[in-house]
Amino acid sequence: MERQNLVATASAPRSATIQSLTDIKDFVEDMYEAIYRDGIAVARKALPVAWADTLNHDVAREFLRALFVPGGTAARGYNRYYFEPYIELTPGFFALAGHPIIIALSRRMFGDDYRILEWGADLPLPGAEGQWPHRDFAMEEFTLKNRRLTSIAVNASCIDVAPNNAPFQIAKGSQFDDGADFYGGDQADPAAQGMFPLDDRRREYEARMETMLGERGNFSVRSALTIHGGSASETNNSRLRPTIVMSVVSPDDRNWVSGPEELARRDDPHIPRIRLSREYLDHLERDHPDLVRHLSYEVVAPTTADLPPYHTWHTLEGLIMGNDPTAKRP
Numbered sequence: 001m002e003r004q005n006l007v008a009t010a011s012a013p014r015s016a017t018i019q020s021l022t023d024i025k026d027f028v029e030d031m032y033e034a035i036y037r038d039g040i041a042v043a044r045k046a047l048p049v050a051w052a053d054t055l056n057h058d059v060a061r062e063f064l065r066a067l068f069v070p071g072g073t074a075a076r077g078y079n080r081y082y083f084e085p086y087i088e089l090t091p092g093f094f095a096l097a098g099h100p101i102i103i104a105l106s107r108r109m110f111g112d113d114y115r116i117l118e119w120g121a122d123l124p125l126p127g128a129e130g131q132w133p134h135r136d137f138a139m140e141e142f143t144l145k146n147r148r149l150t151s152i153a154v155n156a157s158c159i160d161v162a163p164n165n166a167p168f169q170i171a172k173g174s175q176f177d178d179g180a181d182f183y184g185g186d187q188a189d190p191a192a193q194g195m196f197p198l199d200d201r202r203r204e205y206e207a208r209m210e211t212m213l214g215e216r217g218n219f220s221v222r223s224a225l226t227i228h229g230g231s232a233s234e235t236n237n238s239r240l241r242p243t244i245v246m247s248v249v250s251p252d253d254r255n256w257v258s259g260p261e262e263l264a265r266r267d268d269p270h271i272p273r274i275r276l277s278r279e280y281l282d283h284l285e286r287d288h289p290d291l292v293r294h295l296s297y298e299v300v301a302p303t304t305a306d307l308p309p310y311h312t313w314h315t316l317e318g319l320i321m322g323n324d325p326t327a328k329r330p
């Protein structure tokens with residue numbers, strides 16, 4: 001198979017699909033180059049449509065459980081939510097985290113000590129407003145100095161996204177742009193830059209934004225520094241439309257931890273991690289030790305039945321305020 005046919009970036013024709021994993025090394029290399037060049041790359045038809053359908057069902061069920069618990073979800077503006085479902089209740093996690101492309105790409109980008117530390121879902125509901133163009137975190141000094149990424153965000157839509165149903169937008173190639181005048185820094189890292197471009201710079205990014213329509217079975221891999229945003233929902237479609245967010249980090253990332261002992265020592269609930277039960281961890285350790293080695297996790301219950309009500313720690317201050325990151329919180 002031609003190498004070009006294996007890699008499909010957002011602008012490639014839809015016929016560019018993954019047909020075989022035999023040439024995975026070249027495929028991953030092309031994705032790696034696309035991420036450094038464009039800030040994003042897409043793997044098409046990497047998982048079965050049925051995988052997305054099952055995940056859609058599981059995430060929707062868990063979202064409703066999280067929505068009715070105080071602190072169970074993080075607000076992302078009007079009618080838009082983020083939350084982190086338990087992986088054992090959304091077992092689609094397993095196929096994505098253990099996907100040969102994700103494993104090989106994580107190794108290529110971060111070496112063998114990468115960690116998977118986030119499994120969340122973004123849910124724009126009908127009427128959700130378009131998001132302010134943003135980075136998901138401020139660029140840290142390591143990336144600024146070395147122009148090296150320390151994390152990737154993997155996105156997989158659970159439905160085929162229609163143009164009026166809040167599609168994802170991104171300004172390709174903006175991942176290393178200077179954000180010294182962006183609004184909203186990082187209190188934990190005073191050397192870090194801002195997250196939200198203002199005024200002319202905002203308009204400049206909005207003009208550059210490309211729309212990407214998520215499809216079941218595809219996943220994208222991007223730097224969360226690439227300026228992006230969810231667009232407005234202009235549909236009354238009653239179906240939920242979750243997009244999965246899975247984050248992978250390198251040992252150079254501030255959120256990387258060696259293992260659960262270090263996580264406990266650091267005693268900061270805001271450090272992202274996968275929360276699971278001892279029962280499920282025992283199962284993973286027995287049957288999938290390679291995956292466990294790459295998980296940043298915390299055991300929060302003895303069994304699946306004992307898992308506590310959802311609590312989402314992961315907040316993005318500017319986006320809580322909806323379409324104005326500079327507004328003060330009520």
Ligand SMILES: [Fe+2]
Pocket residue numbers: 134135136228229
């Ligand atoms: Fe974002």
